Structures are given as structure tokens and as C-alpha cells.
Amino acid sequence: MLKRKNYWLLFAVLLLALTSLSPSMELDTSEGSDPPRQPQSLSEQPDSREKDSVTSLNIRVSMSGAELKELQRISSNYTLSTGIQVLISNADKEENAEMLKQELTTGESPDIIMTDGRNIRDLATRGFLLPVDVYQSVPGSAPLTVLIPQMQWNGYDWGIPLDVDPYVLVYSPQHLAELGFAEAPASLEEWSLMLNQLREQQQKEPGKEQYLLAMDSRNPYGFSALLESMGHRMTGDYTSVLEWVQVARSYFYLSSRFNPEMWDMLQSGRLAVAALPLSEWRLHGNASLSAAAPGGTAGSAGYEAMHSRFFALPAGSAHPETAVNWLAYITSPTAQMEWLENTRRLPALEELYRSGLPEIAGLPFDGNLLLTEDEITEQPAGGSWDAVSAAVTLLLTGKLDAAGYKSSISLESE
Numbered sequence: 001m002l003k004r005k006n007y008w009l010l011f012a013v014l015l016l017a018l019t020s021l022s023p024s025m026e027l028d029t030s031e032g033s034d035p036p037r038q039p040q041s042l043s044e045q046p047d048s049r050e051k052d053s054v055t056s057l058n059i060r061v062s063m064s065g066a067e068l069k070e071l072q073r074i075s076s077n078y079t080l081s082t083g084i085q086v087l088i089s090n091a092d093k094e095e096n097a098e099m100l101k102q103e104l105t106t107g108e109s110p111d112i113i114m115t116d117g118r119n120i121r122d123l124a125t126r127g128f129l130l131p132v133d134v135y136q137s138v139p140g141s142a143p144l145t146v147l148i149p150q151m152q153w154n155g156y157d158w159g160i161p162l163d164v165d166p167y168v169l170v171y172s173p174q175h176l177a178e179l180g181f182a183e184a185p186a187s188l189e190e191w192s193l194m195l196n197q198l199r200e201q202q203q204k205e206p207g208k209e210q211y212l213l214a215m216d217s218r219n220p221y222g223f224s225a226l227l228e229s230m231g232h233r234m235t236g237d238y239t240s241v242l243e244w245v246q247v248a249r250s251y252f253y254l255s256s257r258f259n260p261e262m263w264d265m266l267q268s269g270r271l272a273v274a275a276l277p278l279s280e281w282r283l284h285g286n287a288s289l290s291a292a293a294p295g296g297t298a299g300s301a302g303y304e305a306m307h308s309r310f311f312a313l314p315a316g317s318a319h320p321e322t323a324v325n326w327l328a329y330i331t332s333p334t335a336q337m338e339w340l341e342n343t344r345r346l347p348a349l350e351e352l353y354r355s356g357l358p359e360i361a362g363l364p365f366d367g368n369l370l371l372t373e374d375e376i377t378e379q380p381a382g383g384s385w386d387a388v389s390a391a392v393t394l395l396l397t398g399k400l401d402a403a404g405y406k407s408s409i410s411l412e413s414e
Helices: 002-019 065-082 093-106 117-125 145-151 173-178 188-204 221-229 239-251 261-268 278-284 320-330 333-343 350-354 385-396 402-408
Strands: 056-061 085-090 112-116 160-171 211-216 252-255 271-277 290-292 306-314
Touching: 056 093, 056 320, 065 085, 065 320, 065 333, 093 112, 112 117, 112 320, 117 145, 117 306, 117 385, 145 160, 145 306, 160 173, 160 221, 160 278, 160 333, 173 271, 188 211, 188 239, 211 221, 211 239, 211 261, 221 271, 221 385, 239 252, 239 385, 239 402, 252 261, 261 271, 271 278, 306 320, 333 350, 385 402
Parallel strands: 056 085, 056 112, 211 252, 211 271
Antiparallel strands: 112 306, 160 271, 160 290, 160 306
């Protein structure tokens, strides 16, 4: 009992001491000892550009080893001026196509990809790309008019072209003369006449190997050059050509890529004509052979049989603004001239063709054929360029007849 009283006495003394403290001193009853945090004012917010600063870009291309070195050299100048490291990986054409399909559907892709210009519109409509002109516009760097339909959709630009590679018809003037021709055929009638001449020669020399036309069966550009030489385009009705192909294809020399043997065949007379990219002609052509554009005139609907390589921004690109800055640098007129001089691949900027450059003036055809004053809006029938490519391969290899080809790409007769 006594012990409990002592506790109450001690408590009373402590209470008296607390009540005697100065009224200016109050107990802090808040949680913790630090003052509560206040929202930062807008002026105190960290710079978003610093927060999201970009130190590197990942880019995947599909090109030769020599072209890759030149791209890396030009890109290194961009790195010196910006401090941004650019990591460029190179993939085989078929490998690149497979990687694109996989990465674009999963959203795991580089900041920039390279693809055939004919694929851009299809990829954009399926939501796989970002519009490049949302992030930056590059005045004074207009591409060739013929390329605009490939890059535009829904009012936006979805790709930036790096270069173009027109397909040409290569032949030996000497051996064509033996068939009664001074140059490559320029109509369906002339192709039919040359085919008949070959048949007559084979009847005279049954064991002699002779072919009418060589082309790569894995892409439609050689076939497009054939159409263009006959006055047709892949955007129109060419039923008559399809029916002729069914008859003539046993005289076609088909390869899966650019077979070096074609050059020996042309010079020996075993092959009359080859539809090849200009880049191959520049690499392997010689004085005994000639090359010509497959058809068309300046001011027409443009050179259709022309492969183009485009850069594009995947929808999953982590740094689209920085990526477009790199693209503007790489495809500027100055960089395009360096690309032409060191790779011999033709630039994609229209102004360079109108300036009368000697490097372009030395083409085996009139460079004005790549220019057109007309607005071009047509796309090849069938929508997807992949679908057209597959159909052309099946047609050339005899797995589709004319009717089956038209049905597979929804080609309707006019």
C-alpha cells in the first residue's frame, strides 16, 4: 500500500513540473521529425530532357559489308557532334524480314529499322510504325515524287528513304543482233518475236542452252521491269502479259538472288536479256554489254521497277525524337552525296537529280526518267507487297497460272 502511494506522489510532482513550463513551448505531436513534403512548383520541376536524356540509339539495317562501313562512317560524324552513340546491326535480307515480323508484333524492336520502301505503307496501316513527321520536318529534302506513295498514309509520313536502285535490262548488243534486235524488246509484240527467234535457233541446234530472260524469282522487281518494258504497270491490268508468261516461262532463267553466272551467260549468248538492279550493273557491267531502262519517259507516272530502302520508326521505338534527328542527318543532301560517291547507290532526294550532278548524269539511261511532274497515288494491286512478291514467285515458277495469280492479288480486269 505504501509503495502505491509513492508512485502517485511521483506522478503528482511530474505533472506540476509540466504545467509550469512556458506557454510558448508546445509539444510536437506530428508523426516523425521531418516537416511534411510540399508539391514542387513547376519552376522547380527537373528538366524532362535531362530526365529522359538519350545516350545511344539502336539501328538495324540490311546491306552489304561495304555499305555498312560507309553508314557507320557517316554516323560517327553525328556522334561527334551530338555525343549520342549509334549502334548499328546488320542482318541478311531474309533474316531481317523475319526479325521485323517477330519484333513488330511483340513491340521489342530497335529505335530505327530498315525495310523495302514498298513495305512502309502496309506496316503503317497495321499500327507497327510511328509517323516520322510528327517529330521533325526536314524542309528542302523532298524525296523523289515516285517514292511519296510508299511513305505516306493517312496524312502522315511513315518512313524516310535512304536510296533507290532502279532495275535495268542488260544485254549483249552483239548477240541480240543475231536474234534480229538492236536493243532490248520494248513491247509485248517484240518480246514475243524474240521468243520465236530463240525457238527457231533451238530447233536448229537442239542441244544448245538458251534463255530469253533472267530475273530474281524472290522479289517482284525483275517482273516489274518486264511489265514496264511492255508498257504496263503493276497497278493496272496486265492480263495479256500474264498469259504470255505462261507460255514463255520455260525460257526464263530464274535465280534466288543475283547469280554471277548471268554475266557469263549474257556474254556467251546463252542469255538474251537480264533484268537486274542498276547497282549490279555498275559492279559487273563491261564494255561488251549494254543496259537500258525498261521503259517510260520523263513526266510519266515514274520509274516503277525501282527498289528503295527506307528507314522507319517502330511503334516501340524508345527515343523517336532523337531517332528522327539521326535520320535527318543521314539523309541530308550532304550525306546523300557522300553515300552516292562511296557506295554508288543512287540518292532518294529529288533536288540532287535536278541539279545536274555528273555522278547521276553518267547513268546508262536518262536520269530524268526518275523524275515526274505528276502526283502519284497508285499502289500495286493486292495491298501487301509481301503478297504481291509471293504471287510473282509462284507465277514465275509455274505454281500459279494467270487466273490464279490475279485471284491471289485481287487483280481485276479493266
